[in-house]
Amino acid sequence: MDHHGVTANPLPCYDVFLSYSWMDYALACRLQAALKAQGLLVFRDERGIRDYQQIDEAIAEHLARSRSLVALYSPAFPESPYCRWELTTALAQAYRLDRHTRRVLAVRHGVDFADLVPAQLADVKLPAATASVEATAASVATHLGQEVDDRVLGDAPSTIPGRWLPHEPQPAPAFRGRWAELWRIKAVLTPGHTPTSPGRVVAVLLGLGGQGKTALAVEYARQFAEEYPGGIFFLHGFGSHLNAHGDHAFVFDIRRRQLEWITRQLTKGQEADEHALRDHLERASLPYLWIVDDLPRDTGDELFDALLAPTANGRTLITTRYESAARRGEPIRLSALADEDAVALLTSARPPAAGERAAARQLACAELGGHPQALSLVAGLAATDNFAGYAALRAELATPGPDAMALADELHGEVAGRRPASVAATLLRSIRELPAPAREVLQLVSVLATAPITEPLLVEIIGAADDVEPAQRAALVSAGLDVARQRGLTQPVHGDDQPLWLVHALVIRTLRFIDLxxxxxxxxxxxxxxxxxxxxxxxxxxxxxxxxxxxxxxxxxxxxxxxxxxxxxxxxxxxxxxxxxxxxxxxxxxxxxxxxxxxxxxxxxxxxxxxxxxxxxxxxxxxxxxxxxxxxxxxxxxxxxxxxxSHDPATLTALHNVAVGHLNLREPAAAAELFRTVYRARRRLLSVHNADTLVSLGDYATAVARAGRPRLAHRLRSVVHERMQRLRGDDDVLTLEALNNLGASQHKAGEVAAAATFEAVYAGRVRLLGPTHPETLSAAENVAIVTDPARLHTVYATRVLEHDPADPHVLATLHNLLADLAPELPTMDGPVPELPAEGRPAPDGPAAPPPGLLLDPLEDFDANTDYRVAVFTRAHVVHEERVRRLGAEDAETLLALCYVGHASALLGQVGHQLEAALDILTDAAAGLREARGANHPQARLADRLRDWVDDQLDG
Missing domain, CATH: 1.25.40.10 (Tetratricopeptide repeat domain)
Structure with missing residues (x-):
């Protein structure tokens, strides 16, 4: 009977496909007889499969026509590649049929439950290993009768292609082995799994260079794509080898680029903001897979958390070579490929001749130690016309020369396997046998950083180095990259606006070793x-x-x-x-x-x-x-x-910078005198219409404004903006800076035009600098101050999440936010620092209503404490007021507790002050997660501040 109303397979079917190692032949025969005695139709291969034979098509057909698979799981079972193939195939088909794997049963013989791989085999309760064969067969029959319908494994639907964003990875060499690790990933990322570390569920694939981490992550995503209708998100190109500790700025930039690209795809180009992505995922409320490929070393909690799936319905899979990531996720460690899988990968491009099978096995298992990348490189060598055979290559690699030994020493700790010198020799051989165009392109790549590279950049550099015609150099680069790809030495990846190329770090290191x-x-x-x-x-x-x-x-x-x-x-x-x-x-x-x-x-x-x-x-x-x-x-x-x-332009710029220093230290009179000196000298030396001269005049206006002469400042700023506009146009950062300063004066004078002025500055900075640049956020802050101070929290949260919470701009925004919430307290005035590109100060403005709000303020963060004390005091006042009005557990009160924790940490970033801040923020984060949900912006803000303080204590 078909329990699901599905038409039964018209061909003869089996109830059980009995999978066993040939070493357990006698026990398998007894189990087959006992199962038949229970009325079950059983298939058991009676011929056996010897080394170097392929899986018989008839065996695959029998498996497809079976309702279930029973694995006679002894110590010898997982050693057999054919048993592994049968088990893996049955597990995948069973899962696609039923969304569980109860059609696959393990009969233990000489192993404990803990030894069953994958762990899904232990989900079905069967008799103890000491039970009789007859009792075991009866248990199997009962299970099949109650839990398994009449469909057969071959009725399983084909895998459904996933929706990859921003793009599906390029096809990799044939995937081999890793069946146990694949199902371990499945177990960790299955809903309901309890992580060993508190927080979100994260699977971390750990392995040294060339172990096939990315290939396994992609294979998992393809095998289980239908479980992730929300999409498969693949973030890559983080440059884990840029330096010993990773380049955090580069990683954040790559993350931002890819999230913006993904958001544009999901919103059909309407939005590119990261928050829009989070909103889209939350509204869709569909499970999705979030793959982070090649996580750098020592990311720290901030960067690690930023790279995780952004909402609760996402599952994160990370690949990395660094153990530091394991403490924040469930580690799945990759070792060498099993022997038969290693042989299959090594011979994937050219099957061994009859007399070379033993040599191929020795080469794959003994010399290369099952190292996936080395095996892939040998497969690439074997595909060439001049390949001399596996025996000859094995003899060469078995006795690596001095260069291979030296390279192995240089790669110590980065190459897995029992014979690192043989792996090093394979790398050397693969590069030295490249044709000239591919070798030349890779030689150029090795000069650059181990990061994604655009093909046009390579074309341009080769043209500059050799004075080659554009068409010829483009053809050279394209042909070279393609040959290197065929040999497994480079990989194309998708960029947000053009194709990119990645070369594995081991290959880069080898190229640099050769061409030092x-x-x-x-x-x-x-x-x-x-x-x-x-x-x-x-x-x-x-x-x-x-x-x-x-x-x-x-x-x-x-x-x-x-x-x-x-x-x-x-x-x-x-x-x-x-x-x-x-x-x-x-x-x-x-x-x-x-x-x-x-x-x-x-x-x-x-x-x-x-x-x-x-x-x-x-x-x-x-x-x-x-x-x-x-x-x-x-x-x-x-x-x-x-x-x-004293009148050299460089000397004047240095004096200008000293003036800015006085302004930052709240010494406007001294600053104004120096700015006036610089302005007069530049006017004589460069003319009144020079940009540097106008910058000096604008900075003089800022200083006199702070010294209490707002009308003079307003007149000067109008002149500076008008001249800068004529000189550089509207869409220029210096013009926008002059316009922002003018807006500050307009606001001080009570002119309604100030709002439109600040809106124009904000729009221009978004175009030129991006939405999260500190100057853009300062412009957004000014808009909030003059239009709707309630929006200051959004600016503050963005600064905290996108930048260092210790940044003085963040402190200034927190001051403004708290000044709006507690206007009865006195405000602190403060200048802003310079931008070194032109040796100029950023725009500022004086205090303005509502009482306490400042336009772009900044205070000396190290030398003076009064500003930080003022922020700390305001934070406590706001929190206490909310406790009285709303209660201690209200979400808004907990948000105010975040302000207290942040201000406490900024007040004294050492010792007990940080410890107190950590306690405060830990409580606030826990409360906000409970009140708002873990992915609410306020909860993310609290988590970010808590992790930042924790990092300060660790550092």
Whole structure:
């Protein structure tokens, strides 16, 4: 009888397909007889399958015509590739039939329940291993009669293609093995699974380089795509090998790009904001799979959490080589491929001749130790016309030469397997046997960072290095990449606007090992440096740096500041670009590296060294370390005055920066005097219509405004905006800065035009800098202040979630937010820091109604505590008022508790103050998750602040 009303298979069917190892032949015969005695029709292969034979089509047909599979699970069972194939196939077909695997039963013989792999086999209760064969057969018959209908495994529907976003990965080499790990992923990501670590369910595939982590993640997604009707999201290209600790800024940028691209696809181009993606997923309320491929090392909790599925109905699967990720998820560790799977992968392109089967097995299992990438590379070698055979290759790899031994030492700890020197020899052989176009392209790739690379960039660099015609160089790159792909050395991936290429880090390391002192490699580096620098220069006039974010890791890789002026200039421009992109931590790292190189090669007082120190000091100022910054600025100005004279443009810029330092330290009179000096000197030297001259005049206006002369400031700002508009146009960051300053004066004077002015500044910065850039958020803050202060929380939350919660801009926004909620307390005034790209201060404005609100305020974060104390006091007042009015457990009260925790952490970022803040934020986060749900924006804000404080304590 068909329990589901499905027409039975007209061909003869079996109740049981008995799967067993040939070593358990006698017991299998007894079990078959006992099952037949229960009235069950049983298929058992009586011929056996020997090594190097393929699965018989007749065996596959018998399995397809069986209602169930019974696995005689002994210690020998999982060692047999044929048993593994039968079990894996039956599990997949059973799951597609019923959404569970109760058609697949394990009869234990000499193993414990804990030894059953996959764990789904232990879900069905069967007699103990000590039970008689007859009792076991009766239990099987009862189970089949009660739990399994008349359909057969072959009735299972075919796998349904998933909806991949932003794109489905390119086809990889044939997938082999990993059946147990695949079902382990299935177990971890099945709803109802209880994670060993608190929080969201995350499966983490762990393995060293070349272990096939990505291939397994993609295979899981394809096998179980129908479980994820909400889509399969594949985030990749995070550059886990950019440096020892990963490049957080680069990872955040790649994440942002891909989320925006995904959102545009889901909303048909109407939206690209990350919050729109989260809203879409929550409204759809469908399960989805979220794959994060190649997680970098030492991401920290903030970045780790940001990379997880954004809503509760998503399941996250991470691939990484770093154990640090295991503490936040369920680790699934990959080891070498099983022997038969390794042989199958190695011989996938060319079956071994009759006399080479043993050599192929020895090569796959003994020499290469089941290392998937090495096996794939050998398969690529075997596909070539000049392949001499598996025996010859095995003999070569069995005795690796000195170069392979040296490479193995260099790759120590990154290559799995019993014979790392043989794996190293395979890498060397694969690269050395490439035809010239592929070898040349890979040699160029190895000069760049281990990050996604656009094909046009490679074409441009080769053209610059060799002066090749455009059509020829494009054909060369395309052909070279295609051959490298066929040999398993590179992989195409989808970018958000154009195709990208990735080369595995082991291949990059091998190429660099081979070509360490190669003259052509040096030409490629010079060409790459020239092209990437020119791209930055072309983007600088209108600050279109956002278009070059993908280039910056490559520029940092090729620039060698100790080698020459061009390298130093390029790295300096990269630092400026990072500032404009709002990545101040990366900017400071770049400037510090460059400053150290300049001091070592040029000396402390060299103009180039001092120019770099200008950028470093300005970036320190932007990060809120004003006292340290002004001390450095004063030394820089004195040195430049000695070396270049007091009226040199570089010296004037240094003096301008000192003035900004005084403004940041709330010394407007001193700042105004210095700004006026710089303005007059620049007017004589550069003319009144020069952009730098106008910046000085605008900054002088800011200083006199803070000194209590708002009318003069208003007049000066009107002049600066009008002239900057004529000089640079409306769609320019300097024009927008002048317009923002004018808006501050309009607002101070009570003019209604201020609202429209700030709206225009905000719209322009969104176009030029993006919606989450610090300056854009400052403009949004000004709009909120003059139109609807209730919107300040949105700006504050965005700053916290997108940037460092310790950033002075975040403190200023929190001050404004609390000033609106508790206007009865006095407000603190404060300036903003400079932007080092032009040595200029960012726009600011004076206090304005409602009482306590500031336009773009900022206070010295290290040297002065009064501003932070004021924020801390306001936070407590707001929280206590909500406790009285709403109660301690109300969600709005818990949100105010987040403000208290944040202000506490900012008040004193060491010792007991941080510990107290952590306790406060832990309570607030738990309460908001319960009151609002784990994915509510307020709960995410609390989690972000708690994790940030926790990181401060750990650090």
């Amino acid at each position: 002192a190669d003259e052509r490699r040096q030409r490629f580096r010079w060409a790459a440096l020239e092209i990437l620098t020119r791209r930055l220069d072309d983007s600088r006039p209108r600050l279109r740096y956002a278009r070059l974010e993908r280039d910056l890791p490559h520029l940092r890789e090729v620039a060698r500041p100790e080698q020459g002026t061009g390298d130093r200039y390029a790295l300096n421009e990269a630092g400026r670009a990072y500032v404009e992109l709002g990545d101040l931590a990366r900017a400071e790292e770049v400037f510090a590296r460059l400053a150290a190189a300049c001091r070592a090669t040029l000396g402390d007082d060299d103009p180039s060294t001092l120019a770099v120190l200008v950028g470093l000091a300005a970036t320190m100022d932007l990060r809120g370390r004003h006292r340290q910054a002004i001390e450095l600025k004063v030394r820089i100005h004195a040195a430049l005055a000695r070396v270049l004279g």
